Amino acid sequence: AQSVTQPDIHITVSEGASLELRCNYSYGATPYLFWYVQSPGQGLQLLLKYFSGDTLVQGIKGFEAEFKRSQSSFNLRKPSVHWSDAAEYFCAVALYGQNFVFGPGTRLSVLP
Amino acid sequence: DGGITQSPKYLFRKEGQNVTLSCEQNLNHDAMYWYRQDPGQGLRLIYYSQIVNDFQKGDIAEGYSVSREKKESFPLTVTSAQKNPTAFYLCASSSKFSDRGYGYTFGSGTRLTVV
Numbered sequence: 001a002q003s004v005t006q007p008d009i010h011i012t013v014s015e016g017a018s019l020e021l022r023c024n025y026s027y028g029a030t031p032y033l034f035w036y037v038q039s040p041g042q043g044l045q046l047l048l049k050y051f052s053g054d055t056l057v058q059g060i061k062g063f064e065a066e067f068k069r070s071q072s073s074f075n076l077r078k079p080s081v082h083w084s085d086a087a088e089y090f091c092a093v094a095l096y097g098q099n100f101v102f103g104p105g106t107r108l109s110v111l112p
Numbered sequence: 113d114g115g116i117t118q119s120p121k122y123l124f125r126k127e128g129q130n131v132t133l134s135c136e137q138n139l140n141h142d143a144m145y146w147y148r149q150d151p152g153q154g155l156r157l158i159y160y161s162q163i164v165n166d167f168q169k170g171d172i173a174e175g176y177s178v179s180r181e182k183k184e185s186f187p188l189t190v191t192s193a194q195k196n197p198t199a200f201y202l203c204a205s206s207s208k209f210s211d212r213g214y215g216y217t218f219g220s221g222t223r224l225t226v227v
Contacts, residue, residue: 009152034215043116043202043218044155090154092215099145099170100216104154 002027004093006103013081014111021076021106023091031093033074034100035065038088047089050074061085086110114139118203118219124227125190125197133188133222135203142208144186145216148172149200158201161186190224198226 003026013019025031032051036044048059055067065076074091091103116137125131137144143162147155157170161180175194180186186205190197200223204216 036215036218041200041221041223043118043220044204044216045218046215049215099157099160102147102155104152 002093002095002101004091004101004103006089006091006106008106009104010107010109012109012111015083016080019076019078019081019085019108021089021091021108023074023076023103025072025074025091025093027072027093027095029095030069031095033065033067034092034094035059035063035074035076036090036092036102037061038090038105040087044090047076081108081110083110083112116203116205116217116219118201118222120222121220123222123224125224126227128192130189130191131224133190133201133203133224135186135188135219136184137186137203137205137217137219138184139205139207139217140183141205141217142183143206144180145204145206146170146176146178146186146188147202147204149202149221155202158188197224199224 005024034049035047038044047063048057050057050067058064063078088105088107090105092100094100119134145160146158156172158176159178161167164183177189202221203219206216
């Protein structure tokens with residue numbers, strides 16, 4: 001069955017530290033890949049997306065993600081976390097003509 | 113600015129009542145979606161609509177109903193048959209159902225609580 005996993009339910013990092021959030025998918029073909037961020041009580045905002053080409057994609061707010069076909073992964077990274085990055089992060093995948101499947105989310109806490 | 117407006121932001125429902133959540137978009141998007149979000153469970157698809165006057169059930173449609181009479185509007189009714197309606201509800205849209213390349217645009221959500 002098609003699935004998206006985010007192995008880390010909750011991650012805590014210190015402000016200024018680097019960040020990597022993991023996302024793995026189980027699909028027969030390479031899907032479209034997305035990362036969204038959600039602040040408490042708000043909707044989801046698109047951070048970045050990948051569907052072909054360069055496997056390292058840049059997004060908003062200083063985030064980037066790398067697609068690794070061999071590992072079926074699309075991990076999100078940021079070199080230096082800011083307190084305002086504290087939020088919930090969702091990985092999402094979709095095949096052409098099919099609905100999105102969202103991962104369960106990773107909650108990020110940032111220590112001052 | 114174009115976007116999706118969900119209203120109300122907070123909604124309280126008594127046992128046995130039907131309530132309707134509003135979702136309006138001015139993005140000229142063809143497709144619209146309703147998701148339910150519960151803590152630790154990510155987003156689950158309730159209903160989606162590819163075009164006006166058409167909609168399909170998602171993964172958890174039981175106890176919910178929708179309509180799509182206008183391109184801009186996709187209201188969700190939570191009926192009394194929904195046994196556990198307390199949740200955060202998100203509406204989203206995309207330019208075309210078949211084109212996932214641009215992702216979804218989300219509204220800011222409605223928090224429904226049964227009292």
